Amino acid sequence: MNIKPPKYAERLLLWFLRMDLAEEVSGDPYEKFLSTLKSKSRFRAQLNYWYQVFHYIRPFAMRKMNQQIISSAMLRSNFKIGWRHLLKNKGYSFINIGGLASGMAVAILIGLWIVDELSFDRYHANHSRIAVVLRNGTLTGQTYTTAYLPYALGDELKTKYGENFKHVVMAWPESDHILSVGEKSLTSNGQFIEPAAPEMFSLRMVHGSVEGLLEQNSIMLSASFAKALFGDTDPVGKDLRIDNRMDVTVTGVYENLPHNSHLHSIEFFAPWDLWVSFNQWMLTQGFTNNFLIDFVVCGSVNQRPSTINSNPSLINSPRLANSSHSIFPGNFADLCQTPPDILRSSYYCFVPPRQQPRTWRALVKRSPFLFQVAFPAGLCFIIPRVFPNAVTPSVMSLAAM
């Protein structure tokens, strides 16, 4: 006759029981088991043993489950030993810690850089729908790409292709001007642009309204430049003079644009019409002279710059380089009134700023050294040190070289 108590119940009891109680406690249910066996069936005795084991699950009898794992004395000892090893092997410590640090530094810098690149121009609410019009041309066999466009192109886009865009905005390239208030004069970098621009770029106004450029003699300042010029007072309504010939009134102050945007360095926006009125020569240039910049905004949220270009009315030949560099075909120039030779070989493309070289592939292309050498080298330093058991010795020795 088997007089042993149920094996698994006994195992369970010893598993949760405090070490120092094991002897005295495990004897008691056993004795009970034997005494039950005398008067009752073996099944009843076994059942009773289970009952007794479960009733020992009480706080006083339980072992502290994590007692062995987290012991401050053990941890202190480990740190002390680790520290002494570092001091003993100073050379290897230097190589290890220095390698880990430089590897992590490289990886973190690359990470920061990528975050900066991928968030470029995201400040603008409609960043995915804003594009700069670029022009490709061929000169003495060399193809070039430039943002400088002829004056007539703006009107051409507005009158013939206007239904495709919410805004077509002409602008003078950003340039330095002298702004003066009374005795005070400051040089600042600004752009003459059509009135829709502040709304198009979703500038956040500190003072005044986004429609501040509708008046011909108006100007909008960045917050930091307004502070430099007027101090902490509200400058709206104050008078300014640009380049000692254009009199304007401040109609708005906008929050500075973040560093990672194209328009970051611009300190003021002034109306395009103002610039034209002081530069009448531009009106006669037609398609012959390239000097201004056109921004376009697509009409609806779903319509992105690249899809405009697949509109058959805009494209007569299917020369699509890729989705982000879609093309106005060469015979776009045929539509223009004055088609000089250089324009015949030109074609126009819409490049949304975000889709300029801001993709992973473009990043790798632009900085092959970082991605092909520095980044893998950084990982080689980090991986064997963070996961020492995961790397084979050959990789370790490679990393040590």
Place this chain on the structure above:
Amino acid sequence: MKETRLGEFEEVILLLVGILGEEAYAFRVAEEFESQTSRAVSIGAVHSTLNRLEGKGFLTSEMGKATAERGGRRKRIYTITAYGRRVLEEARDFRVSLWRQYPDFANKRDAINP
């Protein structure tokens, strides 16, 4: 500061330890409790109470000798301390004094338990 009052179960266990003397270990106390009160109790419940009473200073304990009927394992024998005995007496005196104040105590007791 630990609780020094006695609960009903604690009082019975303490008395049983006093009655059993040299035989007072968890299993025997549990058996004795069941036979004296006809209430079922687990060894674990008794052991936890003994442990608590020891913490309060009413009991002391030491490991006894190994015996064959327990598979060679030793028992922990509990002994009542002088403090434990005094607490028991106080509990008893307190009850007696309460019963003395109970109206017509003698008559009613005889009527209920002749």
